[in-house]
Amino acid sequence: QSALTQPASVSGSPGQSLTISCTGTSSDVGSYHYVSWYQQHPGKAPKLMVYEVSNRPSGVSNRFSGSKSGNTASLTISGLQSEDEADYYCSSYTSTSTPVVFGGGTKLTVL
């Protein structure tokens, strides 16, 4: 069982917006601004899409945005495109004995 909880799958049509949630606890997501989101296409390494809750690395489309409320962080993808179909993982810094924890991953399907 992963430390952070994500939905196993989400789906949407091209052009739509959708949100992936990442629920943690007061020991991780709820207490720190260090939530990151990664996109992983099959057979590829993960790619950083959002860091520190809502910041985008250079080169990442502004269709990807992050936010946080309480113990839950969210990744919103607007104007869904076929190339967005991938697995998405969240991570958070944590005050527990494991400083970095990942979510279980969410498979995004573009219909």
Place this chain on the structure above:
Amino acid sequence: QVQLQESGPGLVKPSETLSLTCNVSGGSITGYYWSWIRQPPGKGLEWIGYMYYSGSTKYNPSLKSRVTISVDTSKNQFSLKLSSVTAADTAVYYCARDAGATGMIDYWGQGTLVTVSS
């Protein structure tokens, strides 16, 4: 542009030690945290641990008794050793750079599949 490349055996026998090296190019190994993360086939990501370039380390408690991460600044490389492996350690192993020891992993290697089997 920083690039990371894992190297090491793709097949390890049960009870033996898995050893991987990550070569860092395009940037210095100093000033950052260097991580190992693994992904069993068809499953999610698992953080193994990281080492600061100066030598301090943090490991996943579930693996702590079996894991050693080391850094060779002269070669711009860092390494992973995982002892007493079982089939459950079969995974794609990624080396990566954690920009601030916070899980913000901005550079990843391509990953290398290590299979534990006799």
